[in-house]
Amino acid sequence: MADVVEGGASSHDVQSLLPSPDRDFLIRNNGDQVKVDSLKGKKIGLYFSASWCGPCHRFTLILAEVYNELSPKGDLEIIFISADKDEGSFSGYFSKMPWLAIPFSDSDKRNGLDELFKVRGIPHLLILDGNGTVLTDEGDKIVREYGVEGYPFTPERIKELKDQDEAARKNQSLTSLLVHGSRDFVVSSAGNKVPVAELEGKTVGLYFSLSKNKSCVDFMPKLLEVYEKLKAKGESFEIVQIPLGDDEASFNQTFESLPWLSLPLKDKKCEKLVTYFELSTVPTLVIIGPDGKTMHSNVAETVEEHGVAAYPFTPEKFAELAEIEKKREESQTLESLLVSGDLDFVIGKEGAKIPVSDLVGKTVLLYFSAHWCPPCRAFLPVLIEAYEKIKAKDNAFEVIFLSSDKDQTAFDNYFAEMPWQALPFGDERKKSLSRKFKVRGIPTLIAIGPTGRTLTNKARNLIMEHGADAHPFTAEHLKTFEESN
Structure with missing residues (x-):
């Protein structure tokens, strides 16, 4: 079915690739x-996707726009190859697509194409030329980055576009970043058009966000506080929001109360900037200096941690903040981590309050987890076994559960399975501790030593590998343990 042609690209006979013995x-x-x-002689895009995949929905909208614009040429067809789990899901998702599909009932063909093209993740778009030769197996990336400009998707065209990108990076300016076609403005929440030229010479934060994303919602008050303080001081600073994937109602509801500027919703520059800055998370706040060059690829965490003190986001300022953080780490105690105002306790069973002072001098594991998280539930019995063995040998040891559960009932039910202590559900300290230890996923286990200093943020891995023998989690102990084994 596949041959290798000159240049190393594989070639496929579309007439045997797509049908089945009983389906033509x-x-x-x-x-x-x-x-x-x-389809003879046409370029073919094989689109591997599924309704349960969030990024697929977003990319399908982009691909549909490109497809509809290129359709009049008559030489391109897209074929949906579904990874849905049932026909109802397939049909509902396919109803939004203007192209063709392998029937859901032909699971052998769908699975065979997955294996043939070694599809490791979705959305995935592979493009064949009119002879069945693979032009690119990164069609989704190309479409997301270049849209219709990627056509005809040949290696030569992609190289040309990448060369243009490289030249654009060397000559980056606010204009090259924010202007698209005839649109040379950004918009205010009042609907006013503000020329991009008016932002030249300022420090500008490009704020990538999703209105309903919890991390973005949590970050917004801090960013708003920093913005208003800088404006009150007369600093030459502006924020331009880069809205991602929002529906119009959600975007308008959020943006109407904000004091900064934004690219228009669903502007083509939004997706281009996602690729340009290799966005991997939201919220992201990219800092563009007065000269139009990128000063920092994401200062969201720094703003969350240091607020207005992070301004003007220069290397010198970051070095200063790093020194502050180093001194803070050196003076860290368990009480500095776990006490915040009147919140000077953790809870035991039945909600009994246990003073943080009772934990001072102990080795403490901070356990970020939630019942809705399958890896958390799988890790829990492993941690309980290690906990009980360690406690039997050393009572100066404790685990504190920090919940990401969605409601009090879920928290109560999950905590009931645990033999240790916890922060109360919804406790504000959990947010600050998540930020401090840069918790990106759960379960996460942070080990704090008897002095209150952080021992390791990889205690989960140590428990999984060594069980109770990982205690007391010091580098010296683990080195000795590993040498003896």
Whole structure:
């Protein structure tokens, strides 16, 4: 079915690649059948996707826009290859697509194409030329980054675009970042058009966000506080929001109360900037200096931690903050971590309050977890076993559960399975501790030594590998343990 052609690209006979012994057609979302042989000579995009995949939904909208714009050329077809779990999900998702699909019932063909093209993640778009030769297996990246400009998706065209990108990076300016086509402005929450030229010479934060994303919602008050303080001081600073994936109602509801500027919702520059800055998380706050060059790829964590003191986001300022953080680490105690105002306790069973002072001098594990998280539930019995063995030998040891559960009932039920202590559900200290220890996922286990200093943020891995023998989690102990084994 596949041959290697000059240059190393694989070539496929589309007439045998897409049909099955009892099927010589593809389908449209209205049920119409389209013969495979009608695709002869066309470029083919094999689109591996599924309704349960959030990023797929977002990319499908982008791909549909590109497809509809290129369709009049008559030389391109997209074929949806579903990874959905049932036909209802397939049909609902396919109903939003203007292209063709392998029938859901032909699971052998869908699975075979997955294996043939070694699909490791979705969305995934592989593009074949009119002869069946693979032009690119990064079609999703190309479409996301270049849109219709990527056409005809040949290696030569992609190289040309990448060369243009490289030149643009060398000559980066606010104009090259924010202006698109005839649109040379950003917008205010009042609907006013503000020329990008008016931002030249300022320090500008490009704020990538999703209105309903919890991390973005949590970050917004701090960013708003910093923005207003800088404006009150007369600093030459502005924020331009880069809205991602929002529906119009959600965006308008959030943006109407904000004092900064934004790219228009669903502007093509939004996706281009996601790729340009290699965005991997939200919120992200990219800092562009007065000269139009990138000063920092993401200062969101720094703003959350240091607030207005992070300004003006220069290397010198970051060095200063690093020194402050170093001194803070050196003076860290358990009480500095766990006491905040009147919140000077953890809870035991039945909600009994246990003073943080009772834990001073102990080795303490901070356990970030939640019942809805399958890896957390799988790790819990492992941690309980280690906990009980360690406690039997050393009573100066404790675990504190920091919950990411969605409600009090879920917290109560999950905590009931645990033999240790916890922060109360919804306790504000959990947020600050998550930020301090840069908790990106759960379960996470942080080990704090008897002096209150951090021993390791990889205690989960140590427990998984060594069990109770990982205690007391010091580098010296672990080195000795590993040498003896």
